[in-house]
Amino acid sequence: MGDLNRLVRGGRGMSLAPNYVILILLLIFSIGPLAIMAFNSLKSRTEIGDNPLGLPRGLVWSNYSRAWDVGNFSTTMVNSGLLVAGTVIGVLLLGGMAAYSLAKLDLPGAGALMLFLLVVSSLPIHLFLVPLFVLWRELGLLNSFHGLILIYIALNAPLAIFLLRSYMVQLPRDFEDAARVDGAGEWQIFAKIVVPLSWPGFLTVGLVVALSVWNEFLLATVFLQDESKFTVVTSYQNFATRFSRDWSLTSAASVMMIVPIIVIFLIFQRRFIEGMTQGGMKG
Amino acid sequence: MRDTVIQGLPVVNVRRSRLTGVFYRRKVVPWLFVLPVLAINLLVVLGPTLAAVYYSMTDWSGIGAAEWVGLDNYRQLFFDDASFKNAFLHNLMWLAMFLTVPTAMGLIAASLLAPITRGALFFRMSLFIPYVLPSVIVAHLWTSLIHPDRGIVGWLNDRGVPGMDIAFLGRESTVLPTIAFIDNWHWWGFLMVLFLAGMQNIPPDLYEAARLDGANRWQEFKDVTIPGIRPVLVFMVLMTSIWSFLTFDFIWITTQGGPAGASEVLSILVFKNAFQNFEAGYAAAIGMTMSVFVGAVISVFVVLRRRGWEI
Numbered sequence: 001m002g003d004l005n006r007l008v009r010g011g012r013g014m015s016l017a018p019n020y021v022i023l024i025l026l027l028i029f030s031i032g033p034l035a036i037m038a039f040n041s042l043k044s045r046t047e048i049g050d051n052p053l054g055l056p057r058g059l060v061w062s063n064y065s066r067a068w069d070v071g072n073f074s075t076t077m078v079n080s081g082l083l084v085a086g087t088v089i090g091v092l093l094l095g096g097m098a099a100y101s102l103a104k105l106d107l108p109g110a111g112a113l114m115l116f117l118l119v120v121s122s123l124p125i126h127l128f129l130v131p132l133f134v135l136w137r138e139l140g141l142l143n144s145f146h147g148l149i150l151i152y153i154a155l156n157a158p159l160a161i162f163l164l165r166s167y168m169v170q171l172p173r174d175f176e177d178a179a180r181v182d183g184a185g186e187w188q189i190f191a192k193i194v195v196p197l198s199w200p201g202f203l204t205v206g207l208v209v210a211l212s213v214w215n216e217f218l219l220a221t222v223f224l225q226d227e228s229k230f231t232v233v234t235s236y237q238n239f240a241t242r243f244s245r246d247w248s249l250t251s252a253a254s255v256m257m258i259v260p261i262i263v264i265f266l267i268f269q270r271r272f273i274e275g276m277t278q279g280g281m282k283g
Numbered sequence: 284m285r286d287t288v289i290q291g292l293p294v295v296n297v298r299r300s301r302l303t304g305v306f307y308r309r310k311v312v313p314w315l316f317v318l319p320v321l322a323i324n325l326l327v328v329l330g331p332t333l334a335a336v337y338y339s340m341t342d343w344s345g346i347g348a349a350e351w352v353g354l355d356n357y358r359q360l361f362f363d364d365a366s367f368k369n370a371f372l373h374n375l376m377w378l379a380m381f382l383t384v385p386t387a388m389g390l391i392a393a394s395l396l397a398p399i400t401r402g403a404l405f406f407r408m409s410l411f412i413p414y415v416l417p418s419v420i421v422a423h424l425w426t427s428l429i430h431p432d433r434g435i436v437g438w439l440n441d442r443g444v445p446g447m448d449i450a451f452l453g454r455e456s457t458v459l460p461t462i463a464f465i466d467n468w469h470w471w472g473f474l475m476v477l478f479l480a481g482m483q484n485i486p487p488d489l490y491e492a493a494r495l496d497g498a499n500r501w502q503e504f505k506d507v508t509i510p511g512i513r514p515v516l517v518f519m520v521l522m523t524s525i526w527s528f529l530t531f532d533f534i535w536i537t538t539q540g541g542p543a544g545a546s547e548v549l550s551i552l553v554f555k556n557a558f559q560n561f562e563a564g565y566a567a568a569i570g571m572t573m574s575v576f577v578g579a580v581i582s583v584f585v586v587l588r589r590r591g592w593e594i
Contacts, residue, residue: 023392030409053435094320107316125529127571134563135331154323154328157323161320186316233419250427257417261417276414
């Protein structure tokens with residue numbers, strides 16, 4: 001038996017080498033282009049011409065300050081930040097309330113509501129985009145952050161509700177019941193007991209929603225056409241089209257846009273992956 | 284304090300007010316918690332969707348009055364509009380590409396990664412990173428990398444590698460697979476993580492049993508891994524099928540459907556008709572058709588599940 005074990009384990013240990021080889025190739029495929037981008041963000045325009053892929057010879061940090069100014073990042077970062085903050089707060093508050101009602105309050109008609117949310121979340125944006133655009137124009141919500149935030153809340157809420165509900169259902173009822181006996185209202189129970197107990201769920205949903213809003217392209221393009229309202233994404237699209245020949249400049253702008261994403265992703269990667277895969281599985 | 288005030292009132296009244304209190308607490312309060320999000324969803328999604336159903340049967344330009352034209356838009360769409368057929372075909376090609384390439388890559392990477400302990404987290408995270416990047420960055424990065432004068436393709440071209448002197452995004456024959464390649468670079472890591480999560484739920488005894496039976500790697504993969512992650516696979520097929528009819532970002536950012544419509548898909552047609560040709564009614568009809576495809580995919584899924592498939 002001992003021999004057999006050693007044989008099997010030894011065999012497995014040996015056979016992992018090809019795994020690493022192929023995984024490293026895939027790693028180069030995934031990370032290589034990003035490394036090239038980072039290298040190119042530090043090259044001069046002339047250097048990129050004859051050295052488009054390798055390490056930079058000198059470090060041209062001025063690409064960054066130039067990209068920051070030309071890309072108008074001081075405005076667009078704030079704009080994107082406002083959209084992310086407004087949407088995350090709205091989704092967590094309103095979605096959390098709905099999830100609480102579904103998980104804890106025996107909402108009459110809960111099944112119908114879940115079905116409605118499921119249907120609403122699987123309707124293609126392109127179906128209702130034009131009437132929504134016209135409606136927003138009539139309501140004076142075009143080119144306004146709160147107008148777009150409302151749309152983002154509507155589109156992100158169903159997923160948030162499903163995730164938060166499945167989180168809250170698992171919470172023990174003891175605390176709430178005790179609070180109810182003491183005469184606490186449902187709002188107090190929600191705000192003081194359920195939210196603090198399900199904070200990991202809120203954190204996960206908040207991160208996933210924040211990422212999707214930060215990266216969102218189509219709606220930001222359609223609903224914020226005023227240049228002073230551009231997000232980092234829509235502004236980058238303009239910028240990269242205008243300066244498509246200046247690869248060092250576009251690379252520097254790209255790096256500035258994705259460094260915050262990658263840092264936050266690396267810190268919270270477990271939550272991101274959990275939220276995105278579970279969100280997918282539930283949707 | 285209250286008691287002293289209502290002492291003289293008939294008992295019935297007290298009971299009724301307590302009853303309405305219970306009613307309020309049990310039936311009204313739960314809906315108050317749901318109401319804000321429901322109202323926003325009705326305003327943003329349901330209302331405009333119903334409007335789209337109506338406008339798809341009008342000649343509406345997007346501004347001003349709309350005139351009822353019945354099913355004319357649909358007739359034109361299905362029988363007269365070559366660009367619709369062309370776009371729909373591209374959606375089907377997109378579906379075929381995304382059901383195969385990323386699935387294969389995801390399965391290979393996940394099954395190579397599953398038995399690894401050293402560096403597993405590092406690989407999982409790194410391969411997932413492209414998925415968290417914004418589509419504009421990914422699209423513009425790859426547009427440069429595959430430019431015949433620059434990037435990787437330019438580098439290969441300079442060294443005389445054949446077939447690298449092509450503007451992949453500028454030719455009708457290569458543009459669609461090229462955009463799919465770019466989108467896939469961003470997408471496949473997500474599938475890999477999904478598959479990996481599924482594989483980690485497979486009981487290790489099954490692998491040991493297979494190994495004792497003398498199964499080789501391929502047989503292990505075929506007879507243990509694939510059946511073990513079947514729910515994930517089915518879910519992936521469903522999601523890919525839905526999303527292939529809706530794809531927009533990468534195509535719009537790289538080519539806007541060009542050259543000469545060679546990368547047009549349905550969502551691009553909606554966008555062009557609505558915001559460039561001012562044919563909002565016609566755009567709504569295309570949007571309706573897209574939704575019907577999505578609805579059909581979901582119905583197949585639901586029917587299969589009703590029939591007892593474990594999906």
